[in-house]
Amino acid sequence: MAGNCRIGAGSGYWGDMIDPAVELIEHGDVRYVCFDLLAELTVALLTRAKMRDPGKGHIPDVETIIRQALPSARRNEVGLVTNGGGANPAAAALAAARVACDAGLSDTRIGVIDGDDLTDRVAEIRATGWKFTHLESGEEDIDRIADRVVAVSAYTGSDAVIEALDGDAHVVIGGRLADSALYCGPLMRHFGWSFDGDDWERIGAALTVGHVLECAGIASGGMSSQWRLSKDPWRLGFPFAEVSEDGSAVVSKVAGTGGVINQWTIKEHLLYEVHDPFNYLLPDGVVDMSAVEVTELGADTVRLTGMSGRARPDTLKVQIGYEDGYIAEGRTMFPWPDALEKADFCEQLVRERIGYLGVTPTELRFDRVGWDALAGPIAPKPAAGLQPNEVELRMVAKCRTRAEGEIARRAMLLPATAGPVGTAFGAPLPLRKVVALWPTLVPRDLVPQRVLVDTAKEIVDAHGA
Amino acid sequence: MPTVHELAFVRSGDKGDISNVVVLARDAEAFDTLERGLRPAAISAFLGELVTGPVVVHTLPKLHAFNVVLRGALGGGATTTLRFDETGKSMCAILSRMQVTSDHR
Numbered sequence: 001m002a003g004n005c006r007i008g009a010g011s012g013y014w015g016d017m018i019d020p021a022v023e024l025i026e027h028g029d030v031r032y033v034c035f036d037l038l039a040e041l042t043v044a045l046l047t048r049a050k051m052r053d054p055g056k057g058h059i060p061d062v063e064t065i066i067r068q069a070l071p072s073a074r075r076n077e078v079g080l081v082t083n084g085g086g087a088n089p090a091a092a093a094l095a096a097a098r099v100a101c102d103a104g105l106s107d108t109r110i111g112v113i114d115g116d117d118l119t120d121r122v123a124e125i126r127a128t129g130w131k132f133t134h135l136e137s138g139e140e141d142i143d144r145i146a147d148r149v150v151a152v153s154a155y156t157g158s159d160a161v162i163e164a165l166d167g168d169a170h171v172v173i174g175g176r177l178a179d180s181a182l183y184c185g186p187l188m189r190h191f192g193w194s195f196d197g198d199d200w201e202r203i204g205a206a207l208t209v210g211h212v213l214e215c216a217g218i219a220s221g222g223m224s225s226q227w228r229l230s231k232d233p234w235r236l237g238f239p240f241a242e243v244s245e246d247g248s249a250v251v252s253k254v255a256g257t258g259g260v261i262n263q264w265t266i267k268e269h270l271l272y273e274v275h276d277p278f279n280y281l282l283p284d285g286v287v288d289m290s291a292v293e294v295t296e297l298g299a300d301t302v303r304l305t306g307m308s309g310r311a312r313p314d315t316l317k318v319q320i321g322y323e324d325g326y327i328a329e330g331r332t333m334f335p336w337p338d339a340l341e342k343a344d345f346c347e348q349l350v351r352e353r354i355g356y357l358g359v360t361p362t363e364l365r366f367d368r369v370g371w372d373a374l375a376g377p378i379a380p381k382p383a384a385g386l387q388p389n390e391v392e393l394r395m396v397a398k399c400r401t402r403a404e405g406e407i408a409r410r411a412m413l414l415p416a417t418a419g420p421v422g423t424a425f426g427a428p429l430p431l432r433k434v435v436a437l438w439p440t441l442v443p444r445d446l447v448p449q450r451v452l453v454d455t456a457k458e459i460v461d462a463h464g465a
Numbered sequence: 466m467p468t469v470h471e472l473a474f475v476r477s478g479d480k481g482d483i484s485n486v487v488v489l490a491r492d493a494e495a496f497d498t499l500e501r502g503l504r505p506a507a508i509s510a511f512l513g514e515l516v517t518g519p520v521v522v523h524t525l526p527k528l529h530a531f532n533v534v535l536r537g538a539l540g541g542g543a544t545t546t547l548r549f550d551e552t553g554k555s556m557c558a559i560l561s562r563m564q565v566t567s568d569h570r
Binding site: 040041135136223224225226264267268270271272273274275276277278289290291292293294306321324327363364365367369373374375376377378394396397398434435436437439 | 474475476478479480481482483485487489511512513514515521523525527528530532534536541542543544545547548549550554555558559
């Protein structure tokens with residue numbers, strides 16, 4: 001019978017702090033620390049980077065993690081698992097291997113997982129008769145966007161993580177590994193749970209624990225209703241979970257670190273970005289939170305019980321990133337007096353200028369920042385004659401082409417020179433290329449994973465040869 | 466009539482053009498009030514043009530929690546929306562100003 005497994009959160013996003021992960025490795029008594037580095041759009045952006053340079057397409061944080069965390073992880077026998085390979089796990093592994101060798105840890109075993117990138121396989125998969133139906137709109141297939149596709153990636157599960165850890169990897173680097181799989185894989189391996197048996201309730205528990213941890217500091221005081229209780233947020237402690245063989249878990253953080261963990265921070269995160277909590281579909285299982293209970297055991301210590309789940313779906317979620325025009329944005333600020341009236345004057349100026357030059361944006365939006373930028377159409381109207389100290393006008397247009405976007409962008413600079421006296425302007429914002437997302441599914445058996453485990457030295461040598 | 470803010474802690478997140486607002490009742494009494502009043506029709510009416518799709522509320526009695534799922538909520542989703550709040554992190558605060566009444570059906 002396996003003892004408890006303590007697993008920690010190393011990061012929740014690309015650019016997250018690294019010192020909390022090092023703190024967990026050195027003082028958290030953890031077996032694994034997991035680094036989620038991908039958001040919904042990230043892989044599409046990384047795919048574009050890889051198209052420009054075949055050596056790119058991974059998250060550069062991987063090198064920082066290896067440099068700062070690997071030495072203590074090796075000393076403390078802590079496994080590191082990440083999806084920072086992004087669109088190019090092999091490039092991430094090479095970069096990680098070089099840093100490991102520089103640190104004198106050339107015997108570090110690095111597991112690389114490939115297979116989630118379906119960008120070059122769309123035609124082949126459609127030829128089997130499969131349709132990439134849009135999960136939200138229901139649109140039946142991707143014909144409308146097929147010539148604008150940038151990247152296609154499948155959210156993959158724990159099988160390959162387990163295989164890499166079985167190969168004695170110290171570091172596991174995948175591409176679009178689902179956030180939850182970064183945690184579920186190590187837990188399944190520790191407890192010997194299998195997709196072939198009757199472990200679905202325990203796998204559901206591991207996925208729930210993974211879900212609670214995967215955004216790191218966002219479960220330990222960040223982004224929280226408990227912000228007033230969050231001590232020293234500049235040195236936020238990241239959460240870890242001590243998971244028992246029955247699937248229950250205790251979530252805490254290293255004593256003395258910043259932030260706060262209480263029932264509310266954990267409940268906030270349990271349901272964060274979940275839709276149906278009784279049928280939360282993930283690559284490794286279907287999570288059912290109907291019986292979950294959250295109990296405070298003491299300061300910054302919360303017990304989770306009652307997690308469950310059912311067999312994993314036969315399909316994997318896929319994100320298709322496709323080019324969808326350009327966004328022009330401008331911002332300008334008006335001082336007292338008559339700031340709101342000046343904003344109205346300049347909204348008309350910009351609208352008319354864009355039309356005068358023959359451009360019809362597909363969408364056009366004007367916000368009074370500080371008044372209605374967030375609540376938009378349902379923000380109450382300002383009282384007549386209201387004289388705020390200042391108002392910012394935010395102008396945004398979506399256009400089909402770069403040329404139209406550029407015309408709109410320049411029109412948004414005009415309030416400074418063709419508008420009222422006192423109008424303040426900052427550095428102009430660049431035109432942005434839009435990559436939109438098309439969420440869909442693919443049959444699981446069409447997405448085989450490949451796992452390679454080699455030492456850092458072997459990886460570096462192979463590349464040099 | 467109490468507001469959601471007075472009855473609950475809230476937080477919102479995004480997936481595509483879907484926003485979900487986690488509503489955590491502050492106590493059992495607040496949970497009962499919210500269970501009667503936090504209805505999809507009332508939420509739809511309150512959010513008006515800000516949310517264009519249907520509203521679903523999942524209730525978790527053991528957690529005294531609700532998960533409010535709003536479709537068509539983010540102006541097309543984080544990567545394409547023209548809103549400043551691309552991921553709808555403020556959706557929870559917007560919803561928390563809603564008054565909760567048991568009259569809504």
